[in-house]
Amino acid sequence: MTRVSPLSRDELKRRRQSLRRRRRISISQALWRFWALSGLTAAIFWGATRPVWLIHNPAQINVSGNHLLSDEAVQNLVPLQYPQALMKVEPELLARQLRDRGPIVAAEVTRQLLPPRLNVRVEERVPVAVVLPVGKSDRTADNQYLQAGFLDAHGAWMPLSSFGIGSASPQLPTLQLRGIQPQYQRYWPQIYETIVNSPVAITEIDWHDPNNLVLETALGTVYLGPYSPELEQQLATLDRMRNLPNQLTDTEVARIDLSNPEAPSIAVVDTDAPSAAPTPRP
Numbered sequence: 001m002t003r004v005s006p007l008s009r010d011e012l013k014r015r016r017q018s019l020r021r022r023r024r025i026s027i028s029q030a031l032w033r034f035w036a037l038s039g040l041t042a043a044i045f046w047g048a049t050r051p052v053w054l055i056h057n058p059a060q061i062n063v064s065g066n067h068l069l070s071d072e073a074v075q076n077l078v079p080l081q082y083p084q085a086l087m088k089v090e091p092e093l094l095a096r097q098l099r100d101r102g103p104i105v106a107a108e109v110t111r112q113l114l115p116p117r118l119n120v121r122v123e124e125r126v127p128v129a130v131v132l133p134v135g136k137s138d139r140t141a142d143n144q145y146l147q148a149g150f151l152d153a154h155g156a157w158m159p160l161s162s163f164g165i166g167s168a169s170p171q172l173p174t175l176q177l178r179g180i181q182p183q184y185q186r187y188w189p190q191i192y193e194t195i196v197n198s199p200v201a202i203t204e205i206d207w208h209d210p211n212n213l214v215l216e217t218a219l220g221t222v223y224l225g226p227y228s229p230e231l232e233q234q235l236a237t238l239d240r241m242r243n244l245p246n247q248l249t250d251t252e253v254a255r256i257d258l259s260n261p262e263a264p265s266i267a268v269v270d271t272d273a274p275s276a277a278p279t280p281r282p
């Protein structure tokens with residue numbers, strides 16, 4: 001059996017002194033690190049609030065991700081009072097305000113110290129249809145229509161001023177929409193998806209009368225009746241009528257009625273008798 005010899009009193013005293021010394025060194029190091037980090041943080045904050053770390057004008061806002069909006073248009077949407085201290089800018093608040101103020105789906109704002117500037121990355125709303133104003137003769141007191149502007153594929157409305165007008169304007173959609181009421185915007189995603197996939201070219205949609213959705217197509221004016229999930233079937237029927245112009249000799253198609261896609265009807269105008277009224281043809 002091994003016997004452990006007891007430590008002398010002097011040895012125990014030396015060990016206690018060594019432990020206290022190490023403890024004091026550890027505390028000193030922790031305090032030094034704390035004060036050094038605090039000083040560095042204060043120095044960075046002090047330096048960032050100096051005049052050299054100010055956003056003086058929109059040119060110090062770097063914009064990326066934009067294709068339809070110009071850099072200047074996005075910069076002007078950023079609600080800053082110049083000059084603005086860089087460290088006082090709230091990136092998340094600016095990103096939210098950008099989404100609210102312009103045709104922007106998503107925005108990300110970050111600060112950059114060297115050189116001092118803001119980096120703004122955006123994802124734009126893409127207009128797919130031009131909303132045309134409804135004529136006074138087509139308006140009624142009971143119906144309210146969207147103002148002239150644009151719609152994206154999800155039915156979000158944007159004012160005409162969103163993308164600017166002029167020679168520098170981006171390529172805007174050719175599809176025109178006349179007379180859509182706000183309560184029908186929820187149907188637009190399904191309508192647009194069906195329209196854009198139609199084998200027959202469609203250039204204009206007239207919906208000022210909710211009881212009759214009217215299309216301007218490569219085959220002529222098409223009456224669809226009230227919008228319904230049968231729209232895809234109606235356009236498939238229209239596609240099967242591609243040879244219609246070749247079958248109508250000396251006549252012009254006045255309109256095609258597809259309110260019942262299983263029994264379409266055609267109204268024609270006899271070109272030899274311009275004064276004659278359109279004649280329905282089954």
